Amino acid sequence: MSTELAYPPTGATADATGTTLVTGVRPYGEGEPVNVLAVDGVIAAIGADVDAPADAEVTVVEGDGAVLLPGLVDMHVHLREPGREDTETIATGSEAAARGGFTAVFTMANTLPTTDQPIIAEAVWAKGQTTGLCDVHPVGSISKGLAGETLTEFGMMARSDARVRMFSDDGVCVTDSLLMRRAVEYAAGLDVLLAQHAEDHRLTEGAVAHEGPTAARLGLRGWPRVAEESIVARDIMLARDYGARIHVCHASTAGTVELIRWAKEQGVAVTAEATPHHLWLTDAKLETFDGNYRVNPPLREDSDMMVLRDALLDGTIDCVATDHAPHGAEDKCVEFDHAKPGMLGLETSLAVVAEAFVRPGLADWRWVAKVMSERPAEITKLPGQGRPIAVGEPANLTLVDVSEDATWTVHGEELASKTENTPYEGESFSTRVAATLLRGRPTFTR
Ligand code: DOR
Numbered sequence: 001m002s003t004e005l006a007y008p009p010t011g012a013t014a015d016a017t018g019t020t021l022v023t024g025v026r027p028y029g030e031g032e033p034v035n036v037l038a039v040d041g042v043i044a045a046i047g048a049d050v051d052a053p054a055d056a057e058v059t060v061v062e063g064d065g066a067v068l069l070p071g072l073v074d075m076h077v078h079l080r081e082p083g084r085e086d087t088e089t090i091a092t093g094s095e096a097a098a099r100g101g102f103t104a105v106f107t108m109a110n111t112l113p114t115t116d117q118p119i120i121a122e123a124v125w126a127k128g129q130t131t132g133l134c135d136v137h138p139v140g141s142i143s144k145g146l147a148g149e150t151l152t153e154f155g156m157m158a159r160s161d162a163r164v165r166m167f168s169d170d171g172v173c174v175t176d177s178l179l180m181r182r183a184v185e186y187a188a189g190l191d192v193l194l195a196q197h198a199e200d201h202r203l204t205e206g207a208v209a210h211e212g213p214t215a216a217r218l219g220l221r222g223w224p225r226v227a228e229e230s231i232v233a234r235d236i237m238l239a240r241d242y243g244a245r246i247h248v249c250h251a252s253t254a255g256t257v258e259l260i261r262w263a264k265e266q267g268v269a270v271t272a273e274a275t276p277h278h279l280w281l282t283d284a285k286l287e288t289f290d291g292n293y294r295v296n297p298p299l300r301e302d303s304d305m306m307v308l309r310d311a312l313l314d315g316t317i318d319c320v321a322t323d324h325a326p327h328g329a330e331d332k333c334v335e336f337d338h339a340k341p342g343m344l345g346l347e348t349s350l351a352v353v354a355e356a357f358v359r360p361g362l363a364d365w366r367w368v369a370k371v372m373s374e375r376p377a378e379i380t381k382l383p384g385q386g387r388p389i390a391v392g393e394p395a396n397l398t399l400v401d402v403s404e405d406a407t408w409t410v411h412g413e414e415l416a417s418k419t420e421n422t423p424y425e426g427e428s429f430s431t432r433v434a435a436t437l438l439r440g441r442p443t444f445t446r
Contacts (some may be wrong), residue, residue, distance in 0.1 A: 016041030016439035019056040025063035025399060027389045029365035033065055038395035038440030046391060061442055063399055066434045069369045071103025071396030073376040073385050075273055076249060076321035077346065079136065083112025088326040088418050090124065094133035095416040098443035100346040101398035101433040102134055104385045109141035110171035116141040116152040118160035125162035133443045140164040142174050142183050142194065151179065154186050165380055168195035170249055173231055175201055180238055187244035193380060195247040198231035208337055210298040214283045220336065223298050225253040232256050236263040236270055247379060248272035250323050252297040254307035261316045271379045273321035274308045276352035277343055277423055291332045291339025292421050309356065312371060313363060319375040322349045326419040344422045347415050350400065351429035359430060395440035398433060406432045
């Protein structure tokens with residue numbers, strides 16, 4: 001039976017009717033400003049003189065010279081629903097996503113209960129569609145209850161109304177090599193993606209920080225690189241021998257990059273993401289003992305960060321994913337050892353990527369479109385997202401303000417998420433999302 005995803009998947013309620021005119025935008029930051037007309041969710045015309053038909057009721061979004069990108073796609077978020085609605089809901093997470101420029105996100109399965117059955121996945125998908133701010137695709141867990149013992153029914157979830165296309169136990173690793181082998185064999189038959197949180201838990205018992213000079217000086221228990229790399233190496237070999245598509249979540253070490261590079265050279269179907277925080281922050285931040293800097297995998301050293309940046313630029317790392325992980329103050333404003341791992345990311349990711357790569361001239365906006373929209377949509381085989389900005393394509397679009405007025409300072413309390421655990425509190429960035437359109441409908445305008 002085919003698991004091909006109808007787009008939007010069955011049960012979608014997102015309204016794609018109406019006419020929207022986006023004025024004065026520069027697709028991919030190139031050329032002179034143009035207007036973009038969206039009719040019933042599809043780009044109908046692009047050009048300097050394009051106007052809305054006189055008889056139509058039109059929503060106008062003023063671009064003011066903004067960069068226009070295809071709607072961003074985040075392969076890795078935690079929206080905490082069901083179960084931890086005190087920290088985030090599909091509604092608040094969707095709002096954060098829309099504000100961050102995202103038109104589709106994949107929300108991880110480490111919910112309460114675990115997203116390990118079709119009925120839970122369908123509820124998540126339906127709630128996202130009812131909210132209508134962003135397509136929220138549920139990730140199914142690989143093992144029942146994330147216990148690492150019994151596989152879930154990938155096929156049932158893939159064929160459900162949620163059309164689950166990615167499976168992951170993220171938050172924990174599928175440590176048992178035989179279970180992972182079976183998962184790979186099962187996933188290969190269904191052509192679904194397995195996303196691994198690569199962590200050998202025996203090597204990270206009690207660990208709270210990257211194992212290195214900083215952790216040693218601060219007296220924090222170290223998390224060695226090998227805990228990640230050994231699992232990445234194993235999974236690459238499993239993918240090589242049993243054929244599934246494997247995705248490495250939140251790659252954080254130079255060694256992981258080397259392994260992925262080698263695997264790609266061998267033709268193994270492996271892809272990888274890097275988070276904005278691993279591309280922008282290092283364990284030097286831990287000097288503050290601020291629990292907001294605790295994350296799994298931990299912030300690494302400068303040398304790892306630089307290798308990750310280069311790997312994203314040369315395509316070894318395929319894409320950026322936020323690992324948006326809300327936690328309340330009661331779990332973050334505590335001793336570093338006791339802080340829960342995880343950081344907000346949806347509303348700040350584009351600004352961080354622009355600051356790290358576009359501003360210093362290392363990359364252009366076309367590249368941002370690739371790593372934050374096109375590649376994540378390709379890897380997840382998501383139709384209708386990550387598409388070119390062209391007539392006849394779905395009007396999933398993100399406007400980015402790059403003017404002098406765009407500079408903004410991050411304050412956790414001003415973010416749409418229910419919690420405030422941003423690692424960028426008080427930090428200023430020079431670009432900002434100005435508007436987001438989902439199938440032609442504005443889901444956010446500043
Ligand atoms: O820091 C993290 N937080 N890493 C994960 O893998 C899980 C996430 C969470 O769920 O809070």
